[in-house]
Amino acid sequence: MPGESDGDAGYSAPRYNKSSSSASSMTSSGSLCGRCSSFSPRASSALDVPLQAATERGLSLLSEKPPPKESAAEDGRRLLSLPSRKPHRSSDPAWAAIRSIGAIVGPKDFKLVRRLGSGDIGTVYLCRLRDDLHRPDSPSLPSPPPFYAMKVVDKRELAKKKKLGRAEAERRVLSALDHPFLPTLYADFDAPPHFSCAVIEFCSGGDLYSLRHRQPSKRFPLSAVRFYGAEVLLALEYLHMLGVVYRDLKPENVLIRSDGHIMLSDFDLSLESIASPAVRYSPDRCGGGTPWLPKSNESRWSLCLPQRLSRFMRPWGGKDPSRIGPDSLSRSRSTRSSSSAAGRFFVAEPVEARSCSFVGTHQYVAPEVAAGGAHGAAVDWWAFGVFLYELAYGCTPFAGPTNSATLRNIVQSPLTFPQQAAAAAPGEVRLRELISALLEKDPAARLGSSCGAAELKSHPFFEGLNFALLRSQPPPVVPGAPPCSARSKSCREQHRGGAKSHRSSFDFYF
Numbered sequence: 023m024p025g026e027s028d029g030d031a032g033y034s035a036p037r038y039n040k041s042s043s044s045a046s047s048m049t050s051s052g053s054l055c056g057r058c059s060s061f062s063p064r065a066s067s068a069l070d071v072p073l074q075a076a077t078e079r080g081l082s083l084l085s086e087k088p089p090p091k092e093s094a095a096e097d098g099r100r101l102l103s104l105p106s107r108k109p110h111r112s113s114d115p116a117w118a119a120i121r122s123i124g125a126i127v128g129p130k131d132f133k134l135v136r137r138l139g140s141g142d143i144g145t146v147y148l149c150r151l152r153d154d155l156h157r158p159d160s161p162s163l164p165s166p167p168p169f170y171a172m173k174v175v176d177k178r179e180l181a182k183k184k185k186l187g188r189a190e191a192e193r194r195v196l197s198a199l200d201h202p203f204l205p206t207l208y209a210d211f212d213a214p215p216h217f218s219c220a221v222i223e224f225c226s227g228g229d230l231y232s233l234r235h236r237q238p239s240k241r242f243p244l245s246a247v248r249f250y251g252a253e254v255l256l257a258l259e260y261l262h263m264l265g266v267v268y269r270d271l272k273p274e275n276v277l278i279r280s281d282g283h284i285m286l287s288d289f290d291l292s293l294e295s296i297a298s299p300a301v302r303y304s305p306d307r308c309g310g311g312t313p314w315l316p317k318s319n320e321s322r323w324s325l326c327l328p329q330r331l332s333r334f335m336r337p338w339g340g341k342d343p344s345r346i347g348p349d350s351l352s353r354s355r356s357t358r359s360s361s362s363a364a365g366r367f368f369v370a371e372p373v374e375a376r377s378c379s380f381v382g383t384h385q386y387v388a389p390e391v392a393a394g395g396a397h398g399a400a401v402d403w404w405a406f407g408v409f410l411y412e413l414a415y416g417c418t419p420f421a422g423p424t425n426s427a428t429l430r431n432i433v434q435s436p437l438t439f440p441q442q443a444a445a446a447a448p449g450e451v452r453l454r455e456l457i458s459a460l461l462e463k464d465p466a467a468r469l470g471s472s473c474g475a476a477e478l479k480s481h482p483f484f485e486g487l488n489f490a491l492l493r494s495q496p497p498p499v500v501p502g503a504p505p506c507s508a509r510s511k512s513c514r515e516q517h518r519g520g521a522k523s524h525r526s527s528f529d530f531y532f
């Protein structure tokens with residue numbers, strides 16, 4: 023099997039082993055699917071702006087040339103690239119603080135507070151603006167000065183490890199995001215001779231893996247599973263609308279902001295495809311395997327196809343292949359649907375994104391990946407099923423004593439639930455039904471594979487949940503002010519003896 027890598031003993035170690043092999047990738051072509059559906063009306067108001075922006079970005083993400091970076095400072099070390107089109111963040115004080123220092127931003131403008139963690143491709147620091155740059159007198163600026171997370175990539179090292187493409191892919195994805203449950207890239211600059219820095223929001227609450235371990239029995243109550251599941255679902259929906267297949271969903275990558283809402287992080291394994299949302303005319307309901315969806319119910323599926331989106335409904339053209347990473351060979355012309363009006367269906371699932379790379383974390387990879395086949399956006403819905411399972415039951419469904427055993431289980435073993443879940447409350451029955459539909463081994467039959475997030479949002483497990491107002495709902499846990507006290511992934515790795523060096527030459531910039 024691909025990805026067989028080790029003789030790791032025990033259940034805990036393999037889940038952190040992240041794999042990415044760009045073996046081969048293939049391009050898929052083909053016709054658009056006619057089985058489409060709509061957004062749930064529940065999702066149509068508050069998140070409209072991010073979704074619309076997603077569509078715009080989806081088209082621009084891979085099509086435009088990268089914005090020119092201005093060489094700015096006399097010392098040659100400050101290179102500017104402030105992301106501009108972030109309507110969702112227009113009133114964000116943390117961004118306002120950075121903007122207040124002028125158009126040119128560089129490493130010298132920040133002071134490092136401490137190291138938050140490091141991963142495969144970079145080191146993340148807690149930082150803030152230098153004291154002399156902070157202007158507390160300005161009423162529009164936050165006081166005390168906000169914290170940021172700065173992800174620093176050593177390009178020279180990554181080039182040696184042939185992982186530079188992953189860092190570049192992550193930067194492209196980050197610069198396109200503008201969504202409440204995804205990171206905002208505040209600034210993006212190089213630090214010569216060979217570092218590259220991305221400044222994003224700091225999440226003071228640690229990650230969902232650590233938070234789960236602090237729960238009784240290391241499991242979340244059903245209400246929390248629903249809440250975190252719904253927020254992650256919205257983040258995935260937005261990514262898919264951009265044409266981005268995330269491929270690295272796991273609790274460790276779901277960070278908790280100080281207000282308790284989530285932020286999905288870590289996009290270096292993401293697969294970029296070319297999103298071209300399309301209007302389909304089809305009487306078919308979405309998802310043959312989703313009996314809870316009405317056959318034809320215009321009132322329920324009546325999120326109008328916004329006129330403002332219709333200009334994007336065209337076959338893809340003018341793409342710039344140079345913007346597509348080595349692991350992003352999908353040339354999808356289509357995405358599949360999420361909304362309908364009068365028989366029209368808005369298609370936004372990147373169903374034709376295809377890669378053959380072995381990518382992901384063992385316990386979370388889908389069977390098509392574990393078996394070495396091509397995969398597409400449906401891998402995110404599989405991982406979402408594993409994610410819900412882990413939050414609710416405190417373990418993943420197919421974990422084995424070694425990575426190889428885990429992969430075998432994923433491909434061959436039937437899904438089972440813990441005994442105690444048998445006498446389940448109605449909510450739990452619905453959760454199990456949802457997880458079973460997501461952990462369908464055949465990707466074509468998997469929930470979400472046809473029509474994306476709309477299929478999941480309409481599942482009875484989420485009944486009564488107002489997706490549009492989710493960001494205003496009280497989260498299960500509110501961590502409060504930084505700095506983060508939760509153990510980060512890298513801390514856990516340290517405990518397992520796998521930590522990387524805590525200092526890099528980048529530290530000496532500050």
Ligand SMILES: Nc1ncnc2c1ncn2[C@@H]1O[C@H](COP(=O)(O)OP(=O)(O)OP(=O)(O)O)[C@@H](O)[C@H]1O
Nearest residue numbers: 139140141142143144146171223224225288510511
């Ligand atoms: N915005 C943030 N706020 C707080 N902590 C963060 C933030 N981003 C990252 N971290 C911490 O830094 C660690 C490393 O970050 P990240 O996972 O993005 O790096 P990576 O090199 O991409 O790792 P990976 O090996 O998973 O790809 C994370 O585990 C997390 O603990």
